[in-house]
Amino acid sequence: MKKVYFILLFNFFLLPSLTAQEKQTFAINDGNFLLNGKPIQIHSGEMHYSRIPQPYWRHRLKMMKAMGLNAVATYVFWNYHEVAPGIWDFKTGNKNLAEYIKTAQEEGLFVILRPGPYVCAEWEFGGYPWFLQNVPNMIIRGHNAAYLAATKAYFTELYGQVKNLQITKGGPIIMVQGENEFGSYVAQRKDISLEEHKKYSAAVFQQLKDIGFEVPFFTSDGSWLFEGGALPGALPTANGESDITKLKIVVNQFNNNQGPYMVAEFYPGWLDHWAEPFPTQTPEQTVRQTKKYLDNQVSFNYYMVHGGTNFGFTSGANYDKEHDIQPDMTSYDYDAPISEAGWATPKYNALRELLKTSETPAVPEKMPVIAIPNITLNKVVDLADLKSKITPVIEDNPLTFEQLNQGDGYVWYSKKFTQPISGKLELKGLRDYAIVYVNGKKVAELNRYYKKYDCEIEVPFNATLDIVIENMGRINYGSQINANNKGIISPVIINGETITGDWEMYKLPMAQEPDLTTYKNSGKINRPALYQGTFTLNKTGDTFLDMRDWGKGIVFVNGINIGRYWSVGPQQTLYLPGCWLKKGKNSIVIFEQKNETIQKEVKSILTPILEDLKPEKGL
Template sequence: MRKIYLIILLSIFTVSITNAQQKQTFAISEGNFLLNGKPVQIHSGEMHYSRIPQPYWRHRLKMMKAMGLNAVATYVFWNYHETAPGVWDFKTGNKNLAEYIKIAQEEGLFVILRPGPYVCAEWEFGGYPWFLQNVPNMVIRGNNKEYLTATKAYFTELYNQVKNLQITKGGPIIMVQGENEFGSYVAQRKDVSLEDHKKYSAAVFQQLKDVGFEVPFFTSDGSWLFEGGALPGALPTANGESDITKLKNVVNQYNNGQGPYMVAEFYPGWLDHWAEPFPTQTPEETVRLTQKYLDNQVSFNYYMVHGGTNFGFTSGANYDKEHDIQPDMTSYDYDAPISEAGWATPKYSALREILKSGETPAVPEKIAVITIPKITLTKVVDLADLKAKITPVINDSPLSFEQLNQGDGYVWYSKRFTQPISGKLELNGLRDYAIVYVNGKKVAELNRYYKKYDCEIDVPFNATLDIVVENMGRINYGSQINANNKGIISPVIINGETITGDWKMYQLPMTTEPNLEAYKNSGKINRPTLYQGTFDLKKTGDTFLDMRDFGKGIVFINGINIGRYWSVGPQQTLYLPGCWLKKGKNNIVIFEQKNETIQKELKSIATPILEDLRPEKGL
């Protein structure tokens, strides 16, 4: 009987959304979610538009619908849209949020919007634009004028994109989240009073209302953190809570003694860091908890139902006392029901069996997969050749990325010594990864994750010290989110002496694919090197670049940065969407930082390698 009741409710939910122009209502009232006045359960999945190539949005949304879900939740990434101070992009490619929402509605899904301004999400800086750190007196996630002025500008721009997509205007947006997991931040930042924390969260919530959002609001926190995160006028939801009694008790406590009850982040998998094991969860575990929620009328949102990929420099890093930071991998597979490449996993099939109804569509066909047996790398160029054409910034001491007005990529720090010096080189302010050279010869690799901040060094008379530094992603979670400068952010010390005077900094943001046409082959072992090659295709399809023979770096395909690789794993492949390939000639450029051997070719394979750990040598 109960299953028939659920099928009827889901049928109402499905039929109601199919007509985009139909006047509908959604409310939180009488202890329920009410769609057109009738109680309904939300069966949602989190899926981020920025982590999926735009041509694949519809396929992934169809996969969600075919799994038996009735809503999609997505964060909005502030730094994805404000590309420079006051410069906004909500239209280009993957940034077209309004189109994503419209497609979701066309596919019969409601939308839950999670605008932050802080999102976490294993995303660069938790969604904040890096340049906020250059604003005087600004305190990220704090109750101060400069920060709240910036958040108001962001919310205003966002609202202008989605205002007509709220359910009140005939669109699919049924709920908007106020802030994000703020209770966790309150618990971490005991140096700030609860009163000030509450003033901040209330101010941000008021901004969302002031710009015009008019659908119901909710908050999202661990069930033991509602005191810091709950907001009057917003439904509290409990992330990761499997104890139904505890869930209902804590929601009742902060919601006038009634529901509805929702787990806004139900984890069917977990996030992944470089140099750490790939976490997994069995289909049986996920099904068991899903059934528990269904049996107890608890709404839920799978985080993630489909993770996708941290393309380019979008991956962030968790703050961790043991490692200082834990950089997030390029793959955001998350062991989710829908894999990184959009495949139905055993977990997906098992969940579909308990979620589907008579209205559930068939599972879409899998996007074609190809392999590329051989990609020949015909050009091998020392990064120093590109550096030679860059005008350096010169300063008495090293400058951070932010001081150089640079967000991502790499900075090459260089210092000429007129007198010899030797001893311990200390880079306690390294953010995050560096290779050190003396007169062009590699001396050491320093690494924030392994807390390796020093090495022995011998600089002879009239020699050059070079330090090539990579930003591996700003902290997206933890108390140190306000300490997110990159590069070298403290004095360089050798043998106890602070090294000053005419530091040269060559900026290599690599926001676009390096053009190597004018360069001759010059690459050498143990030097930062750029590779270029071409390959021809008679047909296109998804594939996975096999990076197991390489060390550390990034890959561009036809001008698109598809992400970072690092030999430590567990990720050893890079997902290459077929929609970014072309019939005929395709171009590849690889920036390889370590270059322990000269590479002549690489290949692609048909399945990803995400569970192959290879600890860094000597660490």
């Protein structure tokens, strides 16, 4: 068996490099993957274009090739490209999917495309645009006209970008996935019949075929979930399946008693949540399982080979009964073979030793890493000063983010009282994190993760109640994906009384770096604040901002939101790519929600801190 494998691998690497002018064939037939009629195995790694700065794409793809891989798999993130209803962006920076695919081809890698429409991926809303929730009669991931019209529009726009990049057109795309882990959703939504579920998945799959994809299709599910997720006409692949015998039995059952056999998500690490331990897997474990696949002619895709970073507000959340929500961290390091910053890890080196051949290229040089002298913060502005320049939306009851036509960031809810009231404040519909103030004084932090939805409160005569709420990422996995509104989604109750009348709502999406030029220093302890500073560099390179002295918030560098931080960890640093820095003057703005002390500076360090877990105070 080993001899057969190495012959196949040798034949694969003897094939000429694929150029944009060459049209080749890729097929699934006679129990094999066939490239130009010859059997091959797929040794792929998952790597998402949206989680890597565009200037680093080629470096990361070279790292994959040097590890011994022959393909890259990527999800396509619908909400990354439909930036507003009917407004599409496939060209700007990291959004240039076609360029990513072409770069992969130039580096000698085939591409496996995973367009969803649902992707999970620890990504905001599992890839769905937040505004779909405002469409009347739409049920996400269900067989209904409004939803299927939206998926068709998305697939049509996507196909226009990638149609000429299929292997049949001289491109590198060899396979396309139909839906994603749908068997898991079927298992979670027992309130919907299997027949209705299948009606939906078949309709979406038909849309992919109808718009013109010519390459083979596949599905991707846990091996025990094929009944709900497998689709006629698509190769079933088993996520996370380490038992070769079981893998072959279940694939045979749903694929006419034959292979090929593939694990489309082989986990060399695992995903991370705020306030929970950082999960790891030893190199030896990953190598041992890889060798099993190699010895048994099983194709595989490492999920992830390189995770990258959830820049901005792109991280999602899992739903969990214990916590209601498990928000995903900014770092998507995943304990992957290639680290968040693109470094070769011991796991990478061990896998390279197993996978490399005489044709495998050398490992590319590591990107430069620099230490930035401590950055002085010369201005701190109370968030209330920015709020004062915003015209509020006024309604009798608090509105959700979606009702306010806002996707991400923060909303400041404010209510003036002419009569005193005291007792328990209940905010059962909190989505997701709130700080509560009375007359500008902080009285409580409420938090969906810790299921802290109430506090004691005393509101005197002619007082103002302020509740500043953060959307920590919409649920990306599970049955609650259709319950993804943010902000305040239920009545605000004090001492058993529903508080109505003239709620003022100030929208703070933080879509761009706040301009603090005209504002004076006004920041106060225990009030949300924005810090501003500049720093000068004579050379650029990657670095990590050390946020261990900070509470909770986001950081902009040169206008780019590099992500969230939170003192609970385990992530205590933010990866700052050198390609986003400049020789000369650079700017930084930090929005600090808790602001328990006035900060004077922010530091950088040369290595990330991803395993420092700290309990949240008072919870």
